[in-house]
Amino acid sequence: xxxxxxxxxxxxxxxxxxxxxxxxxxxxxxxxxxxxxxxxxxxxxxxxxxxxxxxxxxxxxxxxxxxxxxx
Amino acid sequence: xxxxxxxxxxxxxxxxxxxxxxxxxxxxxxxxxxxxxxxxxxxxxxxxxxxxxxxxxxxxxxxxxxxxxxxxxxxxxxxxxxxxxxxxxxxxxxxxxxxxxxxxxxxxxxxxxxxxxxxxxxxxxxxxxxxxxxxxxxxxxxxxxxxxxxxxxxxxxxxxxxxxxxxxxxxxxxxxxxxxxxxxxxxxxxxxxxxxxxxxxxxxxxxxxxxxxxxxxxxxxxxxxxxxxxxxxxxxxxxxxxxxxxxxxxxxxxxxxxxxxxxxxxxxxxxxxxxxxxxxxxxxxxxxxxxxxxxxxxxxxxxxxxxxxxxxxxxxxxxxxxxxxxxxxxxxxxxxxxxxxxxxxxxxxxxxxxxxxxxxxxxxxxxxxxxxxxxxxxxxxxxxxxxxxxxxxxxxxxxxxxxxxxxxxxxxxxxxxxxxxxxxxxxxxxxxxxxxxxxxxxxxxxxxxxxxxxxxxxxxxxxxxxxxxxxxxxxxxxxxxxxxxxxxxxxxxxxxxxxxxxxxxxxxxxxxxxxxxxxxxxxxxxxxxxxxxxxxxxxxxxxxxxxxxxxxxxxxxxxxxxxxxxxxxxxxxxxxxxxxxxxxxxxxxxxxxxxxxxxxxxxxxxxxxxxxxxxxxxxxxxxxxxxxxxxxxxxxxxx
Numbered sequence: 197x198x199x200x201x202x203x204x205x206x207x208x209x210x211x212x213x214x215x216x217x218x219x220x221x222x223x224x225x226x227x228x229x230x231x232x233x234x235x236x237x238x239x240x241x242x243x244x245x246x247x248x249x250x251x252x253x254x255x256x257x258x259x260x261x262x263x264x265x266x267x
Numbered sequence: 268x269x270x271x272x273x274x275x276x277x278x279x280x281x282x283x284x285x286x287x288x289x290x291x292x293x294x295x296x297x298x299x300x301x302x303x304x305x306x307x308x309x310x311x312x313x314x315x316x317x318x319x320x321x322x323x324x325x326x327x328x329x330x331x332x333x334x335x336x337x338x339x340x341x342x343x344x345x346x347x348x349x350x351x352x353x354x355x356x357x358x359x360x361x362x363x364x365x366x367x368x369x370x371x372x373x374x375x376x377x378x379x380x381x382x383x384x385x386x387x388x389x390x391x392x393x394x395x396x397x398x399x400x401x402x403x404x405x406x407x408x409x410x411x412x413x414x415x416x417x418x419x420x421x422x423x424x425x426x427x428x429x430x431x432x433x434x435x436x437x438x439x440x441x442x443x444x445x446x447x448x449x450x451x452x453x454x455x456x457x458x459x460x461x462x463x464x465x466x467x468x469x470x471x472x473x474x475x476x477x478x479x480x481x482x483x484x485x486x487x488x489x490x491x492x493x494x495x496x497x498x499x500x501x502x503x504x505x506x507x508x509x510x511x512x513x514x515x516x517x518x519x520x521x522x523x524x525x526x527x528x529x530x531x532x533x534x535x536x537x538x539x540x541x542x543x544x545x546x547x548x549x550x551x552x553x554x555x556x557x558x559x560x561x562x563x564x565x566x567x568x569x570x571x572x573x574x575x576x577x578x579x580x581x582x583x584x585x586x587x588x589x590x591x592x593x594x595x596x597x598x599x600x601x602x603x604x605x606x607x608x609x610x611x612x613x614x615x616x617x618x619x620x621x622x623x624x625x626x627x628x629x630x631x632x633x634x635x636x637x638x639x640x641x642x643x644x645x646x647x648x649x650x651x652x653x654x655x656x657x658x659x660x661x662x663x664x665x666x667x668x669x670x671x672x673x674x675x676x677x678x679x680x681x682x683x684x685x686x687x688x689x690x691x692x693x694x695x696x697x698x699x700x701x702x703x704x705x706x707x708x709x710x711x712x713x714x715x716x717x718x719x720x721x722x723x724x725x726x727x728x729x730x731x732x733x734x735x736x737x738x739x740x741x742x743x744x745x746x747x748x749x750x751x752x753x754x755x756x757x758x759x760x761x762x763x764x765x766x767x768x769x770x771x772x773x774x775x776x777x778x779x780x781x782x783x784x785x786x787x788x789x790x791x792x793x794x795x796x797x798x799x800x801x802x803x804x805x806x807x808x809x810x811x812x813x814x815x816x817x818x819x820x821x822x823x824x825x826x827x828x829x830x831x832x833x834x835x836x837x838x839x840x841x842x843x844x845x846x847x848x849x850x851x852x853x854x855x856x857x858x859x860x861x862x863x864x865x866x867x868x869x870x871x872x873x874x875x876x877x878x879x880x881x882x883x884x885x886x887x888x889x890x891x892x893x894x895x896x897x898x899x900x901x902x903x904x905x906x
Contacts, residue, residue, distance in 0.1 A: 240614035240876070247873040250821070251814055257824045258719075258817055265716045 202267050206260035213256025220249035268594045268619060268891065269565060270296065270587045273556040273572065275580030280307065280554040284543050286575045288536065288895035292568055293558035294595055295894050298548035301557055307549055313541050319351055320538050326358050327531045330365065334520050334527075349537055354530065361523050368516040375512060378483075379505045385483075386498050388418050388455040391447050393491055413465045415472070417456040418449065427454060437471050438464055536895075543894055557585075559595050559891065590744065594619035596888035604629035606672035614876050616888030622740055624875075624884055631729060631879070632871050633673065637680020638725065639826045639867035641709065642833065644692035646681030648860050653678055674864070677871075681863075692856055693833025709830040718823045726819025729874070730812065731760060733882030740883055748796055753882075755792030759809050760816070762786025815878040821870050829867075832859045 228242035271293065275283055287293055299306045419426055427446045434442050442460040449455040460468055485501075486494040520527075548555045560568055569582045587594065596616045598608050600623065607629040617623050640646060653674035660667040689696060689704025696703060707714040734753045741750035765782025768774035774782075794805030836859060840852030880886075 244614065244873070244876045247869075247877060250873065251818050254818055254821045254824065255814070258820050261715060261719055261820075265719070 202263055206263045209259040209263065210253065210256045213253045213259075217249045217253040220252070221246055224249065268559055268597065269562045270585045270591070270594070271558045271560050271565060271568060272298075272583045272585050273558055273580060274553055274583065275576070277549050277552055277554050279576065279580060280544070280547055280549065280556075283554070283556065283576055283580055284540055284547065286572070287556070287558070288540055288543070290568070290571055290575075291893050291895035292564055292571075293560045293894055294892055295543045295546050296557040296559055296593065297546045298555045298557040299546070302548050302555055304548040304550055304555065307544060307547060307554075310545060313545060316351070317538060317541050320349075320534050320541075323351070323354055323358060324531065324534045324538070326362060327527055327534065330358070330362055330520060330523075331527055331531065333365065333369075333516065334524055349533055354534075357526075358530070361520075361527070365516060365519055368512055368519065372509065372512045372516065375505060375509050379502070379509070382483075382498050382502050382505075385486075386495065386502070388416065388449050388453075389491060389495050389498070391449045391455050393495065411462045413460055413462040413468070415458045415460075415468060417458070417472070419454045419456060420452060421454060422448070422452055424454075427456065430456070433471060434458065434460075434468070437467055442468075539894060558894075561597055561599075561891070589620035591619055595891035597891040598623055598625060600625045600629075606669040607632065609666060609670060610673065610872065610875075612890075614880070615886035616890060618885045618888045620744075621885040621888070622736060622883060624880060627732070627736075627879070628875055629676070632875060633676035633680045635725070635822055635871040635874060636677035636867045637682075637684045638721075638822050639870060640677070640681035640829060640863045641684035641688045641826050642690040642692065642829070642863075643682050643685035643696070644690075644856075645829075645833075645860050645863050646678045646683075646685050649674060649681060649864055650678035652864070677868070688830070690830060690833070693830060693835075693837050693859075695833075695837050698837065709827055710834055715827075718827070719820060722820050722823035723816060725822060726816040726874075726878070727760070727764065729819065729879055730815050730882060731757065733879045734760075734812075737883035740885075751792055752796050755789045755796065756809065756812050758785045758789030758792065760789075760812065762789060763813070815881070818878050819874060821874070825866055825870055829859060829863055832862070 225246050228246050231242050232239050273283065273287070284295075287295070298304070419430075424446075427444070431444050434444060438460060441464065442458060444456060444458050446454055446456045458468065486497050543556075546556075548557075558568075565582070565584055572580055572582050596619055598611070598616070600608060604626045607625050610632070611617070611623070611625050611628060637646070640649070653671045656674070657668050657671040660671065685691065687704065687706040689702060689706075689708045691699075694708070694710070697708060702708065707717060709718060734757050738750055738753040738757070741747070741753060762782045762785035765774060765778050765785065769776065769779050769782060790805065790809065793808060794801040797804050833856065836852050836855030839855060840848040842848065842851070
């Protein structure tokens with residue numbers, strides 16, 4: 197029972213963080229594609245901006261890993 | 268990069284500029300404003316000539332584009348002043364027959380687009396009047412009949428009824444109106460009426476603002492059947508006619524390709540010279556040209572200027588500030604690090620005088636890539652792909668060939684980490700040889716914690732290195748505030764790592780006090796540097812730095828996902844007969860290799876661009892573009 201709850205908690209940590217990252221990346225990505233279409237030389241900057249929200253899911257992964265390792 | 272000032276007698280300015288163009292070593296800056304002197308007279312004439320040259324360049328580019336050929340290329344750009352009239356005549360001689368063929372091609376392509384629009388309505392109308400469809404204009408006239416075909420852009424039959432009513436008012440019962448639905452939103456109609464009433468019908472259609480289908484002239488006087496057949500034949504002929512016209516156009520242009528490139532290079536060269544001459548400053552008797560040149564090439568420039576222009580023209584080093592914001596940037600790295608330069612400039616070039624992170628990227632990017640892929644088999648496959656790509660693209664796309672070295676380095680590190688993790692196409696190695704991991708097999712249950720620690724340790728080392736480099740840069744340029752900011756963050760990180768080590772039992776209890784002290788001093792230092800607002804921004808900056816370190820957990824996350832996918836591929840391979848298992852496993856491994864080439868590259872790049880560069884990198888540099896070298900040409904000097 198306890199293992200199952202830990203697993204659900206870990207899945208929620210990664211899953212919700214993944215959804216949040218996806219939402220943020222979708223919004224930023226659409227704007228970034230518009231930017232690249234007008235100014236291709238800004239592609240590097242645009243990719244950087246798209247990559248920033250990924251930290252959310254990595255932090256979710258860290259929380260999930262802590263739940264599994266420490267509990 | 269330094270700024271050399273080339274001074275000489277005013278009468279020598281044209282020759283000096285031409286020789287500097289031949290040398291291809293310097294970038295000419297505007298000497299007028301910098302030295303408070305005037306430019307050469309005749310700017311209006313030069314501007315007018317530049318406009319003429321640009322117009323001719325556009326004409327030459329248009330012809331080269333028809334050949335799918337590159338523009339100026341590497342041809343000699345230094346020629347004497349071009350004779351614009353002769354140049355225009357020559358380009359006109361080449362382009363006149365080509366323009367005729369272009370017009371012919373456009374007409375053929377238009378025909379191919381337009382004819383199907385006539386064909387469908389006619390095909391639909393034919394069954395309505397099978398006998399009438401056999402009659403051409405002449406036959407209809409002999410029968411004293413006229414016809415008009417219409418396309419109504421509506422699906423509403425009421426429009427047809429209205430038209431029928433209006434025709435009745437005009438012609439009584441002396442007409443026939445047939446209609447059918449052609450496609451969604453369009454009704455085709457055919458009106459048959461006495462030829463004598465043709466004008467009245469046309470006037471009625473004009474008042475009702477209905478357009479009739481006017482066939483192209485070639486099909487106008489044919490019967491409906493004959494027109495449909497003729498349009499179909501024409502549509503079948505058109506692809507061949509277009510291909511033949513394209514071949515003729517190419518045959519006209521190919522003999523002139525070399526000359527066109529030569530002319531385009533000449534135009535580009537003179538445009539460059541005119542712009543360079545406009546930037547030169549002059550006094551009553553002398554000229555001054557400010558030139559950016561790589562510092563180590565200054566001596567060679569002096570020697571070459573003296574050899575080509577004589578001792579009357581001298582080169583002075585103005586020794587500008589290393590961080591001059593106007594200075595262009597030329598990255599200079601060892602042969603092994605050079606393939607990584609495009610990855611740095613993809614984000615942006617370092618500002619003049621700032622640290623070039625290419626070497627750091629060359630060291631750490633493949634390492635992180637390898638830590639994520641971590642499989643001997645995948646590493647070997649990627650190595651083979653990279654070597655083949657390098658051979659294939661060496662001539663056609665040198666940039667891709669250079670970047671293939673990045674993949675080679677990443678693949679080698681993948682093999683190294685593959686040995687550490689004991690992975691050969693996932694757990695295939697474990698199944699065949701038993702546990703052969705030098706360190707730990709990643710998907711094993713007890714490996715998660717050490718793997719996470721490894722990723723965080725890599726992140727901590729990388730971020731601390733970046734902060735250290737930032738501190739060194741701050742010392743180099745005497746930026747005390749920046750230096751203390753970096754030191755404060757380093758102290759906090761050191762203190763937190765000490766606390767973590769003590770909490771995990773890896774450090775003795777005596778380490779607790781210095782760790783707490785370092786963290787507290789660091790926090791106070793960072794907060795105090797930003798004034799009152801530092802009470803908020805200081806802790807936020809520190810949390811951001813911790814986030815940067817934790818962000819390296821993606822190395823473990825992406826690596827674990829790849830290892831589990833490989834294990835799943837092997838597991839699926841055991842289901843069913845051997846041949847099917849091999850096929851299924853090969854398919855999933857191929858998919859995983861493709862992912863392994865893509866995802867770790869993006870993640871490793873992101874860790875550099877966002878986490879690492881943020882600690883020390885100062886971007887915003889402008890690329891050094893030597894006068895006399897075409898854009899994109901190798902900027903390494905040649906003798």
